[in-house]
Amino acid sequence: METVKLYNNVEVPVLGIGTFMISPEDTEKSVYSALKLGYRMIDTANAYMNEEAVGKALKKAINEGIVTREEVFVSTKIWATLYENENAVDDTLKRLDLDYVDLLFIHQPAGNYMAGYRMLEKAYKDGKAKSLGISNFEGEKLEKLLADSEIKPHVIQMEAHPYCTEKEIRDRLAEYGTATMGWYPLGHGDRGLVNEEVFTKLADKYRKSNAQIVLRWHTQMGFITIPGSKNPDHIRDNGDIFDFSLTEEEMAEIAKLDGTKKYYHADEEQVEKYATMHLPFEG
Ligand SMILES: NC(=O)c1ccc[n+]([C@@H]2O[C@H](COP(=O)([O-])OP(=O)(O)OC[C@H]3O[C@@H](n4cnc5c(N)ncnc54)[C@H](OP(=O)(O)O)[C@@H]3O)[C@@H](O)[C@H]2O)c1
Numbered sequence: 001m002e003t004v005k006l007y008n009n010v011e012v013p014v015l016g017i018g019t020f021m022i023s024p025e026d027t028e029k030s031v032y033s034a035l036k037l038g039y040r041m042i043d044t045a046n047a048y049m050n051e052e053a054v055g056k057a058l059k060k061a062i063n064e065g066i067v068t069r070e071e072v073f074v075s076t077k078i079w080a081t082l083y084e085n086e087n088a089v090d091d092t093l094k095r096l097d098l099d100y101v102d103l104l105f106i107h108q109p110a111g112n113y114m115a116g117y118r119m120l121e122k123a124y125k126d127g128k129a130k131s132l133g134i135s136n137f138e139g140e141k142l143e144k145l146l147a148d149s150e151i152k153p154h155v156i157q158m159e160a161h162p163y164c165t166e167k168e169i170r171d172r173l174a175e176y177g178t179a180t181m182g183w184y185p186l187g188h189g190d191r192g193l194v195n196e197e198v199f200t201k202l203a204d205k206y207r208k209s210n211a212q213i214v215l216r217w218h219t220q221m222g223f224i225t226i227p228g229s230k231n232p233d234h235i236r237d238n239g240d241i242f243d244f245s246l247t248e249e250e251m252a253e254i255a256k257l258d259g260t261k262k263y264y265h266a267d268e269e270q271v272e273k274y275a276t277m278h279l280p281f282e283g
Contacts, residue, residue: 001013001014001015001038001040001242002014002015002219002242004179004222004224006131006154006155006177006179007152007154007176007177007178008131008154010102010130010131010154012041012073012102012103012131012155012179012181012224013039013040013041013073013224014218014219014223014224014225015039015041015215015219015224015225015226015227015238015239015241016039016040016041016042016043016073016075016224016225016226017030017031017034017039017041017042017043017226017227017228017229017235018043018183018185018226018227018228018229019031019042019043019044019048019050019053019054019228020045020048020183020228021048021228022048022050022228022230023050024049024050024052024053025053026230027044027048027050027053027054027057027230028053028054028056028057029057029230030057030229030230030232030235031053031054031057031058032057032060032061033232033235034235034239035057035058035061035066035067035072036061036066037235037236037239038239039235039239040067040071040072040073041072041073041074041075041224041226042054042058042072042073042074042075043075043076043157043181043226044074044075044076044077044096045076045077045079045105045107046076046077046078046079046082046088046092046095046107046279047077047079047107047279049279049280049281051076051092051095051096052095052096052097054074054076054096055095055096055097055098056097058072058074058096058097058098059097069098072102073102073103074096074098074101074102074103075101075102075103075104075105075133075155075181076092076096076101076103076104076105077104077105077106077107077133077135077157078092078104078105078106078107078116078119078120079107079108079274079279080106080107080108080110080111080113080116080274080275080277081111081274081275081276081277081278081279081282082116082279082282083106083111083112083113083115083116083119083275084111084112084115084116086119088119089104089119089120089122089123089128089129090128092104093128099128100127100128100129100130101128101129101130102129102130102131103129103130103131103132103133103154103155104120104123104124104128104129104131104132104133105120105132105133105134105135105155105157106120106133106134106135107135107136107274108135108136108271108274108275109134109136109137109138109141109142109145109271110271110272110273110274110275111272111274111275111276112275113141113145114144114145114148117132117134117145117148117149120132121149121150121151124151131154131155132151132153132154132155133153133154133155133156133157133181134153134155134156134157135156135157135158136157136158136266136271137156137158138158138166138169142169142172146176152176152177152178153173153176153178154177154178154179155178155179155180155181155224156169156173156178156179156180156181157180157181157182157183158180158181158182158183159182159183159184159262159263159264160180160182160183160184160185160218160221160223161182161184161185161186161187161193161214161218162193162196162214162217162254162257162258163187163193163257163258163259163260163261163262164258164259164260164261164262164263165221165258166180167258179222179224180222180223180224181223181224181225181226182218182223182224182225182226183226184263184264185214185215185218185223185225185226185227186211186214186215186227187263188228188263190263193214193261194210194211194214195210196210196257198253198254198257199213199214199254202246202250206244208241208244209237211227211234211237211238212237212238212240212241213246215227215238215241216241216244216245216246217246217251217254219241219242220245220246220251221251
């Protein structure tokens with residue numbers, strides 16, 4: 001598996017399985033089958049309500065000798081209502097049944113996100129997180145976080161796909177060496193994206209599916225990509241993208257789609273609401 005090296009030398013597999021909006025039952029099955037198929041990275045979050053399922057699938061794969069803990073990169077995200085809860089990291093590890101995660105994010109730039117980030121920095125120093133991330137940060141809040149943080153984020157997770165590559169944010173973070181992990185890599189199921197003519201043409205050329213072409217584009221952009229799926233055929237196909245490479249001309253042709261669509265638009269008011277949206281397990 002190709003990897004992206006973070007500025008602290010931690011290596012992240014370029015491809016992982018995403019688990020947003022996947023039930024615990026399906027998450028357990030998907031993550032287990034992904035690990036069996038050679039995936040070595042899993043992305044979850046407090047708010048997906050499936051961290052326990054991720055932990056169970058990983059434990060099963062470890063017990064069966066499919067992987068070791070050290071071979072699998074697990075990322076999760078602390079939800080905004082928990083930024084001032086001193087037990088949030090330990091509770092997260094408990095749900096995942098892990099001693100550490102490989103990457104720990106704050107999920108949203110809402111509420112007291114600096115307290116959330118300081119909690120992450122403490123987890124890093126305590127060995128409970130091997131790298132740190134921010135998710136959905138931009139503009140002034142991104143600047144504040146960069147100015148006030150001691151350990152600059154190793155990774156930013158944000159919407160990224162051929163319609164939207166957030167070049168400005170990536171350029172801003174380049175000086176820190178912050179890597180990009182893109183969410184909605186396949187447009188969250190938008191067939192319009194995957195069925196763009198350019199992907200159909202390249203799928204014919206390389207004898208791959210359109211989705212595989214899109215995912216290969218992500219990895220060649222240097223993005224860590226985490227397509228979500230509960231379909232075993234899709235999980236297998238999404239992992240089978242490393243036996244071909246798009247040419248520079250083909251990458252340039254795909255670049256023409258950049259800037260044409262963003263699926264998620266949250267204004268300040270909406271983002272701040274996340275800090276009051278408590279998760280069921282908070283009681
Ligand atoms: N930080 C954040 O705020 C944030 C926000 C959103 C997402 N994320 C993360 O990013 C991950 C990816 O985003 P996402 O899952 O929402 O969207 P996505 O990966 O762009 O798309 C998932 C959709 O694509 C379908 N799909 C997957 N592989 C396919 C294939 N080979 N051919 C055709 N369709 C395919 C899936 O259906 P099937 O199940 O049928 O395969 C599902 O409907 C999430 O799972 C999550 O881990 C983070």
